[in-house]
Amino acid sequence: MLKISIIKRELPLHIIIPLRITIAVIGLLISIVTASLIFNQDPGTTITFLVNSFLDLNIFRYISVFLPTALGLSIAYSAGLWNLGAEGQIVVGAMGATFIALFTPLGTIEYVGVIASLLFAFAMGAIWAIAAIVLKVYFGINEALTTLMMNYIAYYLVDYLVYGPWRGRGVYGYPETDMIPIQCRLQRVAGYSFSLYPLFTSLLLTILVFLFLYRTRIGISIRALSSSFRAVELSGISSTKLAILAFMLSGALAGFAGGTEVLVYHRKLVPGAKIGAGMGYTSIMVAWLSSLNPVAVPLSAYYVSSLYIFSLAIQIGSINVGDAIARAVIGTIFLLTIVSEFIARYRIILRFRG
Amino acid sequence: MSNVIRVVEISKRFGDIIALDNISLNISSGEIVAVLGENGSGKSTLAKILYGLYTPDRGYIEVNGKQQVFLSPADAKKYGIVMVSQRPQLIDELTVLENISLFLNKPLNKIYNDINIFLQEFNIRINIASPIHTLSYTERQYIEMAKALLARPRLLIVDEATTYLPQSMKIKFFEMMKRIVATNGSIIFITHKIPEALEFSTRIIVLRRGRIVGEFDSNNISLDELRRVMFGETAIIQTTKQAQDIPIIKDAILKINNVLVEDEYGKKAVENVSLDVKQGEIVGVVGIAGNGQRELCETIIGLRKVKKGQILFEGRDITHIPPNKRIAIGLYYIPEDPFRDGVFLNLTVAENIKIFSQRKIERKAFQDIISKLNIIPANPGVKVHKLSGGNVQKVVLSRIFINIPKVIVAYNPTRMLDEYSSRLVASTLTKFASLGGSVLLFSEDLDEALAMGNRIAVMSRGKVIGIYNYTAINRSELEKVMVAYA
Known part of the structure; x- marks a missing residue:
């Protein structure tokens, strides 16, 4: 009889990282080759597409959203709290930034407009997250559900604005606002749709979040929340305040991502589903792929962004497999990535018994 | 007497901590072997390997002359090995009855009476229909004991489980152990209490820093000698004196x-x-x-x-x-359940101490508190879940040393x-x-x-x-x- 047992192991970091990358790459190749054969494509061409996707500078357009959002989520998840509302927090962040840029005099002042818009985006994201966590800590309402539901509220709130009071005068009836003032726009890299400023800010935030979670008492206590609210409380720290703080930071970072979307990419407010575009949900995966380690978030954001580009690339041009297949391939790749994490953490022992 | 179980040249390390270093041990049927050692000497690791919770890095276990490595407690249980550990292994959401039924793999109605009879015999008043999370740590320990004894094991591993039982209950538990021994079963009795080891066992093995440093016949060894072997050169602090009985006039x-x-x-x-x-x-x-x-x-x-x-x-x-x-x-609290309320198992010793400390704490202070409390291993970067029960408790206690x-x-x-x-x-x-x-x-x-x-x-x-x-x-x-x- 075959017996399988799974044993936890701890490998040193300098082995884990190459091991996981190797497994992920092998997995990528296997899934690409299999998919290519099934759909009668030349595996060589597909792999070229894949490699190009990883080298395409357009990935930074996605990293700009995934990095700050997943960074925030990793704070909430470290505390054992389920923030599934990054999507909505991105959307209200965008709404906040648009408000400052378009409807206050600040928007036309150089530098001040940008900073004020982004700060307000932070604040809006935080407020959106706080609503859910307050319900959780004071009334025991599951935060996973409320955050998820609030995504829709955010969508429809913004939809109301762009179809209604905020609809622009020069947009020919499209559901969107007017363009934000030039002073409020962040300069893009020539020929691309991303800007370097938010990217550098995000990298800086990565370091700050790491130092916060691993070096400060409050940050360490946030990570401690996931093992026990009671034990945190008994260490003389208010677990309620910590939970609110963790969620607030989480929402603020997503709000920031939404703000930069307006300032860099859209340059106006568009309907909610177009702003979030599911990136808030994808960020959940980015956060978990990094094992909630802030320093690893840029890496996993890069990885996921590349696959995003890849899934777009194979839907058009010479391959043209269509949206559904593209998604299935990407799904398989992520599955294999998760398998790689499992293999890095556990040893599998097979034994034959007579 | 025949050898029931042989532990052969077992070593186990956790990262850079060597928990067991080349341990060999024979356990014959009808024998009560005490494994004695200070906190973090490797006693529990040995027990967990015997029970299939850990797999050894090197070495193996021999049962009836056949080489075995247990991959899970279920494996060990098949060979009649059962453990009562210092941390009750029960499912919080299920009732006492359901837990025991799961463990024995017998339907609820068949064991209902057995459990009640058992609890009555020990004079334990616990409603077996109540879920585990409503019980105190000690009550859970009783259930753990009941569970193990009802399984009628061939080898029972008792890992510090008796430490806090009232004397009367301890004696009853000991009688139960004798019953197992009388039917050719054997017992490994893991403890850090020297008198307990002397009282209950036939043979005593002393562990220190993962090695066997002595093996004695329980009848031919004195408490002082055992203490010396167990702690090596560590000086024993003088027994504390009663706090002075000054007339207390304060409020x-x-x-x-x-x-x-x-x-x-x-x-x-x-x-x-x-x-x-x-x-x-x-x-x-x-x-x-x-x-x-x-x-x-x-x-x-x-x-x-x-x-x-x-x-x-x-x-x-x-x-x-x-x-x-x-x-x-x-107003400080040393909690009833140290694992749940006292520490953060997924964080390091230093991070735990940092959370406990109400004031800013310097890097040097971690090492001081670790050496003062003799936390083993003496490494602030080690995660608390890797520590033995005693050392976890020391981390819990650090809060009263670093605060006022x-x-x-x-x-x-x-x-x-x-x-x-x-x-x-x-x-x-x-x-x-x-x-x-x-x-x-x-x-x-x-x-x-x-x-x-x-x-x-x-x-x-x-x-x-x-x-x-x-x-x-x-x-x-x-x-x-x-x-x-x-």
Whole structure:
């Protein structure tokens, strides 16, 4: 009889990282080759597409959203709290930034407009997250559900604005606002749709979040929340305040991502589903792929962004497999990535018994 | 006697910590082998390997002449090996009955009577239809014991499970162990209490830093010699003296007035309890486990709601303020369940201490506290879940060393600690009291309560049924009071 047992192991970091990358790459190749054969494509061409996707500078357009959002989520998840509302927090962040840029005099002042818009985006994201966590800590309402539901509220709130009071005068009836003032726009890299400023800010935030979670008492206590609210409380720290703080930071970072979307990419407010575009949900995966380690978030954001580009690339041009297949391939790749994490953490022992 | 089980050249390391280094051991049927060692000497690791919870890095286990490596407790159980561990392995959401049924793999109705008969024999009053999370740590330990004994094992591993049982229960448990031995079973008895090892075992193995440093016939070895082998050169701190019985004129710093607390089901868990602790005083609270002690101390620290009554701290009403605020004003708690309430298992020792510390703490201070408490391994970067039970408790206790408490509410603070460490804790608490601090000591160890307490309160069925001056009562009288109303 075959017996399988799974044993936890701890490998040193300098082995884990190459091991996981190797497994992920092998997995990528296997899934690409299999998919290519099934759909009668030349595996060589597909792999070229894949490699190009990883080298395409357009990935930074996605990293700009995934990095700050997943960074925030990793704070909430470290505390054992389920923030599934990054999507909505991105959307209200965008709404906040648009408000400052378009409807206050600040928007036309150089530098001040940008900073004020982004700060307000932070604040809006935080407020959106706080609503859910307050319900959780004071009334025991599951935060996973409320955050998820609030995504829709955010969508429809913004939809109301762009179809209604905020609809622009020069947009020919499209559901969107007017363009934000030039002073409020962040300069893009020539020929691309991303800007370097938010990217550098995000990298800086990565370091700050790491130092916060691993070096400060409050940050360490946030990570401690996931093992026990009671034990945190008994260490003389208010677990309620910590939970609110963790969620607030989480929402603020997503709000920031939404703000930069307006300032860099859209340059106006568009309907909610177009702003979030599911990136808030994808960020959940980015956060978990990094094992909630802030320093690893840029890496996993890069990885996921590349696959995003890849899934777009194979839907058009010479391959043209269509949206559904593209998604299935990407799904398989992520599955294999998760398998790689499992293999890095556990040893599998097979034994034959007579 | 035939060899039932042989442990052959087993080594186990966790990262850079060597937990066991080339251990070999034979266990014959009908034998009670005590494995003795200080906290972190590798005793529990050995037990966990025998029970299939850990796989050894090197070496193997031989059962009836056949080489085995157990990959899970289910594997070990097939060969009749069962363990009672220092941390109850029960599923919180299920009832006592369901837990035992799962473990024995027998239907509920078939074991219902067996369990009740067993509990009656031990005089344990636990409703087996109640879910595990409503039981105290000690009550869970009883269930753990029942579970193991009902499985009628060939090899029973007892990992520090008897440490805090009342003497009467300990003796009954020992009789049960004898029954197993009489039917050719054998027992590995893991402990850090030398007298226990001498009393209960036929053979004693001493472990230190993962190696066997001595093997003795229990009849031919003295307590002092064992202590020397066990601790090596470590000096034993002198037994603590009774806190000086200076007339206490100061006011009570902690006052509990007529407190009524209900349990999860709305039944009265603590009823009309009034108790006060004065400055410089240690008040011991004793009683048979499950008589409201856990609920009372959780109420004092703020984890439970007070239904009626009042708690005063330095004259201030703290009845309704959350635990973290109580700690901030100097009311510290050594929790009843160290694993759940006392530490963060997924964080490092240094991170735990950092969270406990109310003030900013310097890097050097981590090493100081680790060496003071003799936490093994002495590495602040090690995750707490890798530490042995005793060392986890030391991490819990670090909070009273790095902060400046006014009152310490402690529940079995020396549970799981070896002799050296428990004396350190006892002397720290007595010294703390002699400097004007106050301690409310909930203890299931009567000797400890009597040795340290200025006054002893006895709890039964949620009520304080008597408060005695330590000079006015002795151990056997206390035991009589404890059971009289139970």
